[in-house]
Amino acid sequence: MAYESALEKKLARKMTKAIVDFDLVEDGDRVMVGLSGGKDSWALMQLLDALRRRAPVAFTLVAVNVHSGYRDYRHDAIAQACAERGWELRIEHTSIGEIIDDKLEEGATPCSLCARLRRGVLYRIAGEVGATKIALGHHADDFIETLLLNLFFAGALKAMPARLVSDDRRHVVIRPLAYIGEEEARDYTRQAGLPVIGCCCPACGDLGLQRQRVKRLLLDLERGHPGVKQSMLKALGNVAGRHLLDRRINPVAELRAGVAASSTRPRRSAGGAAVV
Numbered sequence: 001m002a003y004e005s006a007l008e009k010k011l012a013r014k015m016t017k018a019i020v021d022f023d024l025v026e027d028g029d030r031v032m033v034g035l036s037g038g039k040d041s042w043a044l045m046q047l048l049d050a051l052r053r054r055a056p057v058a059f060t061l062v063a064v065n066v067h068s069g070y071r072d073y074r075h076d077a078i079a080q081a082c083a084e085r086g087w088e089l090r091i092e093h094t095s096i097g098e099i100i101d102d103k104l105e106e107g108a109t110p111c112s113l114c115a116r117l118r119r120g121v122l123y124r125i126a127g128e129v130g131a132t133k134i135a136l137g138h139h140a141d142d143f144i145e146t147l148l149l150n151l152f153f154a155g156a157l158k159a160m161p162a163r164l165v166s167d168d169r170r171h172v173v174i175r176p177l178a179y180i181g182e183e184e185a186r187d188y189t190r191q192a193g194l195p196v197i198g199c200c201c202p203a204c205g206d207l208g209l210q211r212q213r214v215k216r217l218l219l220d221l222e223r224g225h226p227g228v229k230q231s232m233l234k235a236l237g238n239v240a241g242r243h244l245l246d247r248r249i250n251p252v253a254e255l256r257a258g259v260a261a262s263s264t265r266p267r268r269s270a271g272g273a274a275v276v
């Protein structure tokens, strides 16, 4: 079956690579898609559905929308778009918005607390709908922004996992858009005619200061040196652990053993003769 457009074909190829590289979807899976109504979650849903129709493995999809309780949130538009496409949808009404208002400290950005609360709801619903995987709409730009945020502000060299087993081992979270850029996801959602819905919370579109700076930095770099973001994404899959200072990766005993091994290994002289 042919894809709907050249863009869909290109993105399907990228998603398939992520699925194969990280073993994201298996035969018989019931994949629950976190569908906020934002451009990324729509791109994820539409593309997984396009793959599902063509994939050699059989899997099913169920979209789950977590309604935070904000009055103007257009969950009806999400329900209508899913119904038109025959997508199974569950909308979960919660009071996450109120909880954030109560718990958030003055001046703090609500998004990480919000994400944690939503994650808890998704884990609960995954059990109720019999999901074997929970798919989230983080794309390649999220991966490299998170890498830089951790590098600059958290003293850690890490992005986010493409596949994550929850601490209690009951859930598997997958990120099939890992190789797809934000711009591509935006174009694809627009092309598919899906209604992008804002989350309607007071912080909607208000990124934290650090994330804003990282986004601007990447934008500037990419303008001056096209391909920088692609190179960063490639770097995430090309880690030279021995060239880092993490002693968990490079225990001193092993470093010593390495030195000892190389000092007893015959070396070659310029003329090719072994030098011990």
Ligand code: SF4
Pocket (backbone or CB within 6 Å): 068, 110, 111, 112, 114, 115, 199, 201, 202, 203, 204, 205, 206
């Ligand atoms: S913008 Fe609002 S709804 Fe969206 S993640 Fe942040 S707190 Fe949650």
